[in-house]
Amino acid sequence: MVQPLSYLKESPSQTAGPYVHIGCTPNFAEIEGVYPQDLGHEMITGDVQGQRIRITGRVIDGTGTPLRDAMIEIWQPDAAGLFNSPAETRGTADPNFTGWGRCASDMTTGEFAFETVKPGAVPFVDGRMQAPHVTLWIVARGINLGLHTRMYFPDEADANADDPILSRIEHQTRVKTLMGEDKGDGHIHFDIRLQGHNETVFFDI
Amino acid sequence: MTNGYVNRDRRWHPPSITPDYKTSVARGPRHAPLSFPTTLAEETGPVFGHDMLGRLDNDLILNFAKDGGMAIGPRIIVHGQVRDEFGRGVPGALIEVWQANAGGRYRHKKESYLAPLDPNFGGCGRCISDAQGFYEFRTILPGPYPWPNTMNDWRPAHIHFSIFGAGFAQRLITQMYFEGDPLIWHCPIVDTIPTREGIESLVAALDMARTVPMDARAYKFDITLRGRRQTMFENRMEGL
Ligand SMILES: [Fe+3]
Numbered sequence: 031m032v033q034p035l036s037y038l039k040e041s042p043s044q045t046a047g048p049y050v051h052i053g054c055t056p057n058f059a060e061i062e063g064v065y066p067q068d069l070g071h072e073m074i075t076g077d078v079q080g081q082r083i084r085i086t087g088r089v090i091d092g093t094g095t096p097l098r099d100a101m102i103e104i105w106q107p108d109a110a111g112l113f114n115s116p117a118e119t120r121g122t123a124d125p126n127f128t129g130w131g132r133c134a135s136d137m138t139t140g141e142f143a144f145e146t147v148k149p150g151a152v153p154f155v156d157g158r159m160q161a162p163h164v165t166l167w168i169v170a171r172g173i174n175l176g177l178h179t180r181m182y183f184p185d186e187a188d189a190n191a192d193d194p195i196l197s198r199i200e201h202q203t204r205v206k207t208l209m210g211e212d213k214g215d216g217h218i219h220f221d222i223r224l225q226g227h228n229e230t231v232f233f234d235i
Numbered sequence: 236m237t238n239g240y241v242n243r244d245r246r247w248h249p250p251s252i253t254p255d256y257k258t259s260v261a262r263g264p265r266h267a268p269l270s271f272p273t274t275l276a277e278e279t280g281p282v283f284g285h286d287m288l289g290r291l292d293n294d295l296i297l298n299f300a301k302d303g304g305m306a307i308g309p310r311i312i313v314h315g316q317v318r319d320e321f322g323r324g325v326p327g328a329l330i331e332v333w334q335a336n337a338g339g340r341y342r343h344k345k346e347s348y349l350a351p352l353d354p355n356f357g358g359c360g361r362c363i364s365d366a367q368g369f370y371e372f373r374t375i376l377p378g379p380y381p382w383p384n385t386m387n388d389w390r391p392a393h394i395h396f397s398i399f400g401a402g403f404a405q406r407l408i409t410q411m412y413f414e415g416d417p418l419i420w421h422c423p424i425v426d427t428i429p430t431r432e433g434i435e436s437l438v439a440a441l442d443m444a445r446t447v448p449m450d451a452r453a454y455k456f457d458i459t460l461r462g463r464r465q466t467m468f469e470n471r472m473e474g475l
Pocket residue numbers: 047335390393395
């Protein structure tokens with residue numbers, strides 16, 4: 031016998047279900063007067079530095095149908111590559127940028143939207159630079175464990191080619207599932223496909 | 236430099252596709268996820284300060300009630316500790332909850348169960364864990380409800396929890412169940428969890444010690460988030 035490793039186990043995930051909006055975006059769910067505003071509604075809180083962008087997208091199931099009951103959160107550094115977090119030790123992030131956004135997909139169209147800035151580059155664990163990207167987390171009815179993924183930028187071809195994560199994707203044909211689509215005027219569209227031929231690469235991170 | 240978060244044990248969590256929970260079949264990804272060590276994006280996260288909370292945010296009995304009214308149902312206090320896999324309390328964790336009313340009905344325009352709405356119950360609440368990771372809120376016992384899956388599936392009484400720890404890697408949504416509810420063992424969503432031990436870790440115990448006499452019963456629900464590795468030795472992966 032050996033000494034037991036008496037660590038705890040993470041609480042198991044359960045689906046967010048169809049009514050995640052009641053808890054996380056109650057004003058969107060028309061439960062008004064409890065919180066003044068839904069959390070994550072605004073990422074830009076003042077005179078922000080960097081290039082302003084708008085990210086839109088949908089979460090699409092295996093039948094090609096956009097989810098109309100999903101919740102999407104994004105987390106990213108500011109334009110200089112710094113996170114607005116106490117765990118950020120490399121400097122102080124732009125105080126007018128939270129870096130965190132939360133959006134329910136539209137109950138009719140399934141579209142989500144974030145007003146944000148283009149993130150700066152951040153190093154990987156081995157010190158190599160990663161291409162600029164936004165981290166996303168998706169929950170919904172039928173999703174048993176929240177899904178982590180990333181959106182990269184189509185105008186960063188050189189950085190994307192050297193990105194340590196993108197280069198680790200076994201089937202390089204799937205890299206395109208992590209690329210935003212430039213719609214012009216700072217608008218980038220990013221559809222997330224849960225299944226099918228173009229299933230988005232999700233991360234075990 | 237950090238040593239990152241402990242890898243998620245994906246065999247402990249529900250798999251992506253669980254056919255008895257039918258909705259997962261078209262929504263669960265089928266490819267294996269890409270594994271890599273947590274990066275700065277997962278090791279950082281936004282801060283939620285206590286100053287953002289309203290006075291009644293953690294009181295679902297009163298936070299939607301009108302004109303001195305109260306939500307109808309058995310009054311309960313739910314409390315516990317948010318800790319990580321190493322047993323360290325997680326301070327400053329944002330806990331957001333949502334639930335059906337005492338009759339099993341949600342306040343949502345897509346909800347179609349025939350049980351009535353309670354005009355004094357909204358169904359959402361939130362709190363932030365204290366310096367040792369402890370949290371507490373007050374609510375009413377939610378009712379079980381039927382849902383379309385097979386022709387006769389009922390959710391056990393439950394409260395949905397969204398937990399935001401210090402790092403984005405710790406992001407978690409789960410559900411709390413109640414000790415002694417026979418429906419726990421008939422639920423296809425509960426059953427997505429692979430082990431009985433895992434299921435039991437989501438069942439809150441009746442906690443008579445924290446009951447408020449003549450007022451509210453108490454249930455204790457501890458939540459475990461992913462642990463952050465700590466070592467005096469640097470462990471940096473090269474050339475991955
Ligand atoms: Fe529910």
